[in-house]
Amino acid sequence: MGAPPKPDVPVITPQELAEADGILFGFPTRFGMMAAQMKAFFDATGGLWREQSLAGKPAGIFFSTGTQGGGQETTPLTAITQLTHHGMVFVPVGYTFGAKLFGMDQVQGGSPYGAGTFAADGSRWPSEVELQHAFHQGKYFAGIAKKLKGSA
Numbered sequence: 634m635g636a637p638p639k640p641d642v643p644v645i646t647p648q649e650l651a652e653a654d655g656i657l658f659g660f661p662t663r664f665g666m667m668a669a670q671m672k673a674f675f676d677a678t679g680g681l682w683r684e685q686s687l688a689g690k691p692a693g694i695f696f697s698t699g700t701q702g703g704g705q706e707t708t709p710l711t712a713i714t715q716l717t718h719h720g721m722v723f724v725p726v727g728y729t730f731g732a733k734l735f736g737m738d739q740v741q742g743g744s745p746y747g748a749g750t751f752a753a754d755g756s757r758w759p760s761e762v763e764l765q766h767a768f769h770q771g772k773y774f775a776g777i778a779k780k781l782k783g784s785a
Contacts, residue, residue, distance in 0.1 A: 636755075647677040655691040655724075655778030657771065658712070661752065662696055665704035666711040675715045688720030691778045695767060697752040698742065709746035724777045726770040733762055741766075 650656060660671040667675075681687050694709045709725075716723050727745045728734060734743060741762050742749035748767035750759040759767070 647674060647681060650678065651681055651686040653690065654782050655693075655774065656687075656721075657693045657695060657774055659695045660697075660708075660712075662698040662704040662708040665707040667696075667708060678719070682719055685720060689781075690719075690721050691724045691774065691781055692716045692721040693724045693726070693747055693770065693774045695748040695770060696742075697750045699752060699754065701740065701751060703751075705742055705744050705749050706746060708749075709744070722781065724774055726766075726773055729773055730766050730769050733765065736762060 658671075661668050663669065666672075678687070694712050696705070696708045698704045698708065713723055725746050726748065730743075734745075739760060739762070740751060741760055742751045743763060743766045748763065748770045750763045751757060
């Protein structure tokens with residue numbers, strides 16, 4: 634909420650979502666659900682919903698939380714409602730990342746719903762395993778999106 638602007642980071646408009654073959658949404662968690670800024674972004678997609686511009690497009694989710702109990706599963710579960718109303722096809726990463734998702738030797742975020750990290754107060758950077766999970770999710774998602782586009 635108090636993060637400084639990041640002028641070097643590109644910003645997409647809700648209307649540009651219709652141009653994508655698939656969309657991986659990433660956002661921080663506030664009280665177990667997407668941050669208000671992301672919810673406002675989804676709220677601005679009413680015209681796309683009316684035209685069904687996102688229907689049938691694959692979508693996935695990745696996220697960060699401040700603490701271990703801060704919403705690594707509730708955040709994607711509550712975000713799926715946005716995708717459902719648009720008729721998007723939710724593509725979870727599941728347990729395709731393998732045994733690394735079950736590691737107990739270090740703190741790590743993520744779930745079968747998507748890659749994740751624990752950001753704490755913003756001072757913690759994603760671990761190597763969390764980055765690998767995110768990379769795996771992106772590659773897995775791209776493969777599904779390509780299959781869906783090829784069958785259309």
